[in-house]
Amino acid sequence: xxxxxxxxxxxxxxxxxxxxxxxxxxxxxxxxxxxxxxxxxxxxxxxxxxxxxxxxxxxxxxxxxxxxxxxxxxxxxxxxxxxxxxxxxxxxxxxxxxxxxxxxxxxxxxxxxxxxxxxxxxxxxxxxxxxxxxxxxxxxxxxxxxxxxxxxxxxxxxxxxxxxxxxxxxxxxxxxxxxxxxxxxxxxxxxxxxxxxxxxxxxxxxxxxxxxxxxxxxxxxxxxxxxxxxxxxxxxxxxxxxxxxxxxxxxxxxxxxxxxxxxxxxxxxxxxxxxxxxxxxxxxxxxxxxxxxxxxxxxxxxxxxxxxxxxxxxxxxxxxxxxxxxxxxxxxxxxxxxx
Ligand code: KG4
Ligand code: ZN
Numbered sequence: 286x287x288x289x290x291x292x293x294x295x296x297x298x299x300x301x302x303x304x305x306x307x308x309x310x311x312x313x314x315x316x317x318x319x320x321x322x323x324x325x326x327x328x329x330x331x332x333x334x335x336x337x338x339x340x341x342x343x344x345x346x347x348x349x350x351x352x353x354x355x356x357x358x359x360x361x362x363x364x365x366x367x368x369x370x371x372x373x374x375x376x377x378x379x380x381x382x383x384x385x386x387x388x389x390x391x392x393x394x395x396x397x398x399x400x401x402x403x404x405x406x407x408x409x410x411x412x413x414x415x416x417x418x419x420x421x422x423x424x425x426x427x428x429x430x431x432x433x434x435x436x437x438x439x440x441x442x443x444x445x446x447x448x449x450x451x452x453x454x455x456x457x458x459x460x461x462x463x464x465x466x467x468x469x470x471x472x473x474x475x476x477x478x479x480x481x482x483x484x485x486x487x488x489x490x491x492x493x494x495x496x497x498x499x500x501x502x503x504x505x506x507x508x509x510x511x512x513x514x515x516x517x518x519x520x521x522x523x524x525x526x527x528x529x530x531x532x533x534x535x536x537x538x539x540x541x542x543x544x545x546x547x548x549x550x551x552x553x554x555x556x557x558x559x560x561x562x563x564x565x566x567x568x569x570x571x572x573x574x575x576x577x578x579x580x581x582x583x584x585x586x587x588x589x590x591x592x593x594x595x596x597x598x599x600x601x602x603x604x605x606x607x608x609x610x611x612x613x614x615x616x617x618x619x620x621x622x623x624x
Contacts, residue, residue: 286359290588293376294368294396296321296332298339299584302351306592309406311350312585315339325456333371340379355387362591365393366611373607381603392591393601397424397613400548402590403575411546411573416537421549422448425493427536433593436614439536440491447525448551450495454502454521458514469554472519480512480520484527491536498524522556530560537570546573553580
């Protein structure tokens with residue numbers, strides 16, 4: 286069964302066709318970095334206007350590349366949140382219209398569940414149960430994924446998401462947008478021990494906090510403007526990765542989980558991928574990583590998660606209303622009778 290996936294949660298307009306939740310036939314992502322670059326961050330109003338312009342060409346291209354038509358689809362899966370509400374409304378309104386006009390069932394997918402399901406598009410998908418680190422521009426959370434559709438959030442950021450901290454640090458250093466890939470690259474050419482930033486471990490609780498670290502970078506940059514930017518970048522990244530790796534491993538050990546699944550834009554980070562894999566394997570824990578292009582926002586992950594909802598008979602009504610705030614562990618979707 287083929288699913289058309291649509292994601293317009295932030296600043297990427299994306300559409301994809303995925304077969305049986307596993308086989309990606311197309312995955313088109315139209316970014317808006319050029320629009321938001323001069324603001325060093327996503328401007329919601331501009332993002333939603335661009336989605337309106339791009340949604341139909343992007344969906345058309347995804348169907349063409351897969352060699353299919355809407356009528357061939359088993360369902361249309363759309364991201365229903367969390368995200369920027371103006372952006373989400375474009376994708377949801379479009380998907381609802383397409384579903385109504387074609388008679389193809391509609392499915393609403395939580396964006397965070399989509400990120401986790403990017404891993405199911407890889408040749409060897411993870412098996413439940415596992416600990417999922419969702420680390421992106423909007424989220425930094427750990428979910429105990431017990432089985433398909435059953436998630437419990439065991440840790441979250443109390444302030445900035447890790448990707449948000451990357452973007453804000455890049456902005457204050459004046460090195461571009463989005464900050465994650467730029468800092469990732471700069472860090473490779475510098476010694477991460479030259480500038481030592483604090484590690485916000487929040488002793489005694491599993492949650493994350495990155496806003497103090499961002500402030501520490503700001504103070505350092507103001508006090509020592511001569512410090513090479515790549516040394517600051519490397520020092521900042523070392524702190525973020527130390528915290529993400531330690532807290533994820535601690536939680537996996539506490540919950541006695543033998544599998545960790547990474548997802549979200551920051552999981553494209555080379556240092557995070559290498560460190561998490563190495564340190565987990567020393568503890569007998571296996572790490573699953575989506576390929577880099579499936580870490581950042583895309584619609585293939587929405588289609589992959591949507592397929593499981595379709596199999597469970599969980600289709601969405603025509604009055605599906607997207608939500609900017611939509612916790613993953615509140616979703617009322619069950620395969621097994623469990624809430
Ligand atoms: O998942 P995503 O595309 O959108 C959200 O759902 O937020 O994540 C975007 C975030 C941005 O903050 C970006 O700076 C970060 O992911 N990012 C990275 C890397 N690539 C993207 N952060 C660190 N290292 C990277 N290589
Ligand atoms: Zn995302």
